[in-house]
Amino acid sequence: MADICFDIVGFDLDGTLLDTSTDLAGAVNHVLMRLDRAPLPVETIKPFIGKGARRMLERALEATGGCTETLLEEWHPILLDYYGDNLCIGTAPYPGAVAAMDALTARGVRLAMCTNKREGFARPLLDALGLTDRFAAIVGGDTLGPDRLKPKPDLIHEMIRQAGGGRTIFLGDTDNDTIAARAASVPSIAVSFGFVHCTPEQLGADAGIDHYDELVPLLERWPA
Structure with a gap:
């Protein structure tokens, strides 16, 4: 089993981890x-x-x-x-997301959430889906204030701080995510199944996945 060179894998919420x-x-x-x-x-x-x-x-x-x-x-x-x-009537994780999260946790990787959705919505939504306890940090759009949202790097910095620090990579589906990650000096992965239909190159991501089954193998191949 190959090593994963990241301490933290961060996720955007809407269009990345969950289809909301x-x-x-x-x-x-x-x-x-x-x-x-x-x-x-x-x-x-x-x-x-x-x-x-x-x-x-x-x-x-x-x-x-x-x-x-x-x-x-x-x-x-x-x-x-x-x-x-009406937070969780039709919302669900994307296929393979929970299995990928569990595989990362089993490898000792900490999971974290950084979303422009209000933390006051994100936490109850994750609670309803039974996912909250999987995250070492959950940072939302109201965590630091309205002038600190992605694409500014502030929320990603706060996510890393709350999750205990270490080498981090971030998954998202929009340029908000990739721009914020780059500004925070964090590599990014773009998911193709989100709400914005762009290639990883168009979003400025370092890599892309088409399904969560690809996430762990991609991280295993990531240069240390």
Whole structure:
């Protein structure tokens, strides 16, 4: 069995570890229907995810008749309230994710989470799926404050600190993740099955995977 040269493997949440698109789309469409706008398909909403719920709603409003700052200020809290009450109806880990996490833990690798999703949403969601205890650190968009979100490196630095430090690699599905990792001097892996359909090269990642079955072998091959 080959060694893994990382102490910490960090994960983004939405579109990387978990497919949250159904429940996030449900929250967006709740707002749209209350505004007498037509709901959007989940596949249309997926690319809107990843830069915070406010930006997700803004893009959905722009796509369905227009968005103003006043409209956004009024309906963003309503979206968050609805999502908080419906966190885990259709959400699930991506295929092979839990097995890969267990394999890494068995090898002595610490797992950590860094997401722009509010920690107040991320923790209950991971609790509902029975995943919380697998993580040495869970850092969310409200952990340090709204001006510290990815693509800034602050949340990744905090994730590493909370997880006990050491050589780290980070998995994500957007350029928010790869830019933040690079700024934190951390290599990154892009997942192809997330919400943004780009190649690892387009996202600026150091490598990519198409399925979680590929993660441990990739890390075993990573140069020490």
